[in-house]
Amino acid sequence: MTARSGNILLVDDDPSLRRLLALRIESAGHTVETVDSGAAALRALDEFAADCVITDLRMDGMDGIALLERLTEERPTLPVILITAHGTIPEAVSATQRGALDFLAKPVDKDMLLSRIEQALGHTGLAGDDWRKIWHKRIVTRSPVMHRLLEEARLVADSDTSVLITGDSGTGKEVLARSLHDASPRKAAPFVAINCGAMPEQLLESELFGHEKGAFTDAKQAQQGLFRSAEGGTVFLDEIGDMPLALQVKLLRVLQEREVRPVGAARALPVNVRVISATHRNLTQSIEDNRFREDLYYRLAVVTLGLPGLRERPEDIAPLARHFLESLARRNGRRTKIYAPDAMELLCAHNWPGNIRQLSNVVEQNVALTRGHIISAQSVEKALAGQAGRRERSQTLMPLAEARDAFVRDYLIQLLRIADGNVARSARLAKRNRTEFYKLLNRHEIDPALYKS
Structure with missing residues (x-):
């Protein structure tokens, strides 16, 4: 057994070599998915959460170089190892300069193969199985778009890197932030969240940094603030784009100096926290409009993760709806209700401008107003009535x-x-x-x- 197991996608149009390499990789404790072409590999990656791709260089149709180029564009964090015959080694060397992790010459040496896989897994952050167990507790998805995002999140989950999560309201930004915290070395310490747009500036400053007794009217006792209460853990700053400019300056100082000064205090106090922030706003535009500080943005957005709207992951609507039905049944201590087929089709066809939060509300309303076991299409239509559907479409220039x-x-x-x-x-x-x-x-x-x- 290797020190760390992973999911390996093996791409080769030679069935004998494919079987031999698969056996060698599986014997080392890894999970292997095999396909015979580059096109089949791209399809397989929609369903198989690979930690590494091993592909032959020369194949009919989409060859290893073309597959590498697609993966570099679409899944830049996924390590790719090429298998090459002696005559194509110069091509393989050129491919490593374009993003391949390494290449292996035929006949492939078993020890070298396993060593390169270990090296590849070392490039992928938290172990794949560990990360999947963590996000499966909170996130329901079978969307390739979400799986690609979660693979990016895995690379920073177990670090102290500041992360900015962007996305429309209701897409689950706090859920992703909690998953990042649970996957970090800080998981045993507190996760403290605050909505930066939900309170006035003075109160927000006191909530974040604390205050001394008598610092202002009604400050009858000292308060340590959220940064200090999250010591050793994670502070989640939701709707950071709505934070007042004056307070942005003070937050920047906290991030730079790693210390906070409570309101009314004579000296600053050290803090040790990781900061994850989130916003539904376009912060680049806010910077241009002088509503958000550029220097603070670069402190917060070391890594940016963009959560897709539910309209961009419609395959998740049905499993999310079933998840909410089961959660409500457990909460209420009752039998789980189900949607009639035509009712589920209505849910899946809806645009969901309010995203997952809106879907959750509709499911809860359907459960509350349905006496029997099966939720009808009429119930769904009633719940969706009056909701305006908005569908944003992206355009690309192609024939x-x-x-x-x-x-x-x-x-x-x-x-x-x-x-x-x-x-x-x-x-x-x-x-x-x-x-x-x-x-x-x-x-x-x-x-x-x-x-x-």
Whole structure:
């Protein structure tokens, strides 16, 4: 057994070599997923949380270099090791200069292979299995977009690096912050959160840094403040973009000096905390508008993690809804209710401008107003009535035919994820008959079995 196990994606179009390498890697305690092409590797990564990719350099279709380029663009934190024949070593050396972690010459030496895997896992921060256990306690997702974000989060989870979490209201920024805290060496110390936009400046300063007795009216006793109460742990500054400018100056001093001065105190006191902040605002624009300090921004945003809205991860709507149903049943000590199929389809088709928080509220309302065991489509329609759907679309410049094919393929995959790979249900969501839907799947080379939970 190696000191640390990981998930390894092995890409090679030679079945004999693929089996041999897989056996060697598995014998060292790692989990291996094997595929025979670069295109298959990209599809597999949507479902398999790989810690490292090992790929042959020369393959038909998408070769190892093309796969490396895609992974460097889409998953820059994922280590890639190339396997190369003697004649292609110069190409492999060139690939390492473009982002590959290393290359292995054929025939592949077992000890060298395992050594390179250990090196790759050392580049990926917290152990993959440990990180997944932590975020699984709080975060419900099967979205590739979220899995990529969580892989980035894993790299900084066990460090003291300051993290800025961005995203629309209701996307779960505090949930991610708590997961980062739970994965850090500070997990045994407090996690203290405060909403910086929820109180006036003087009160916010006192809450953050504390005050001395008599420092202001009603200060009848001293208070240590959230920074000092989180000693050794994590301070989460929610809606940091709403913090008044005058207080931003004082926060910057705390981050620079690692000490706080309570209101009315004669001297500063040392503090040892990690700071994670969050905002729904565009802080770059706020800096340009002189509403946020640029120097504070760079202190807070050493690493930035952008949480996607629920409309960008529609495959998570059904599992989130089921999660909320189960949580409500446990809380109320009652049997778990379920959604009728057409009711679930309504939930999955909604745009959710209020994101996960809005979905949670709708589910709770449905449970409260449903007498029986099954929640109907009419109940969902009533809960959603009056909510304006907003759908933001990003645009990329590419040929029309290519853009249309890419959209259709992504759309079909999203439908299959929402429907757990059920073709009939996917076809109903698309308002197409099943035969036509199967033709679309075949045309775009999509296997519905890959998207079953």
